[in-house]
Amino acid sequence: MNQQFRRGGFSILPPVVKNLLIINGLFFLATIGLGQAFNIDLIKLLGLHYVGASDFQPYQYITYMFMHSATNYAHILFNMLALWMFGNTLENVWGSKRFLIYYLVTGIGAAVVYTFWIHYEIMPTIRAVDHFLDNPSMTAFAQFRNSDFFQVASYDIQNNFNAFVDSYNRLSKTDQNAALQETINFMSQYKQDYMNAHTVVGASGAVYGILLAFGMMFPNQIIYLYFAIPIKAKWFVIIFGALELYSGISNKPGDNVAHFAHLGGMLFGFLIIKYWKKKGRLY
Structure with a gap:
């Protein structure tokens, strides 16, 4: 896709995406291994807790986005697949430094929005x-x-x-x-x-920020939903955002998904892209 945006050519696995995949994978394996071998609960240590909780630490606003449930393999698989599918294009367009800034800001922004929501x-x-x-x-x-x-x-x-x-x-x-x-x-x-x-883990906030960016940057790019249904990126993002908003407001019992963290990632992503566009630094 759009190979002209990168001087060195289009890379299918650019460095930041590659290293994020590796880091998330290592944290996932460590969560399982340390839990089974030494009964160390990494999610308790590195997952994001409510700010008033005794287990809360400020560094969790960063570490939580590299943690995933050790019992829900679909959680990390979906996040890492989406990170690779959409993140590689964005990193090739923006360059590694800007992509990393975007990823971290949307991940932290997702955590901030979640904090306000869980307080409520x-x-x-x-x-x-x-x-x-x-x-x-x-x-x-x-x-x-x-x-x-x-x-x-x-x-x-x-x-x-x-x-x-x-x-x-x-x-x-x-x-x-x-x-x-x-x-x-x-x-x-x-x-x-x-x-x-009330602990939240996962790269989902940053990944939803990436989905939002892809939809804004390449609105007419065709995405195959479930690898079968063709849909334009802009509609894909709108549908996912609407579903997250509905699910968050519905707040059904037993729903352990941090929907407002996902929306927070999209919100901060939207603000960053608008700011970069205003400053003429989007590409």
């Missing part, structure tokens, strides 16, 4: 927990426990809740004050576990 999502539950902690009582806990605010969002929450139930049932028979203190301790731990439960 989890704050009702956090406020409900704080309300209980300010005025603890077994009646208030029962109201929280039976509300939509109580969500078993991780194995840690499930395990701690099971241990709490056993302890509470034992204490409530002999000492109501101790049972209430146990409930307060559980709710304090629940707050931390709940904030830590």
Whole structure:
């Protein structure tokens, strides 16, 4: 495609795309290997946590985009296939430095948008927990426990809740004050576990930024959806963006996809391309 854009000719695997593929692959293998051999949870260390969580670290805004689920092979395969299919053209057009800047900015931008979205999502539950902690009582806990605010969002929450139930049932028979203190301790731990439960990983934010760029740069280029259905790049991007927006707003139970991170990557990509175009530096 458009070989004239690169002085050295068109490369099917330019250096930044190649190295991104290698880095993502190595991180994926390390996630599996270290987890099985040493019980080291790289996703906990390098995945992006909510900024108020105890597991959050600022470097996660970068490291999260090189991590992928060790149990969902389709996640990394789709991202890496899209990175190669569309990223190689963009790197040949822009050059390696500009492509790398674009990739990192859209990936970080996706994380920023996700942070704002997850804050909006989890704050009702956090406020409900704080309300209980300010005025603890077994009646208030029962109201929280039976509300939509109580969500078993991780194995840690499930395990701690099971241990709490056993302890509470034992204490409530002999000492109501101790049972209430146990409930307060559980709710304090629940707050931390709940904030830590929302972790995002994957190159998808940056990849959606790449899809957006390809659609804007080559709007009439034919893409074969599922390798069979021909569709122009501009419609491909519009459809994918609309589906992500619908899925994000719908927020169906059990949907663990960070749709607003994908949209964040597209948003930041759009802003970067518009800025470069305004400055006359798009090519």
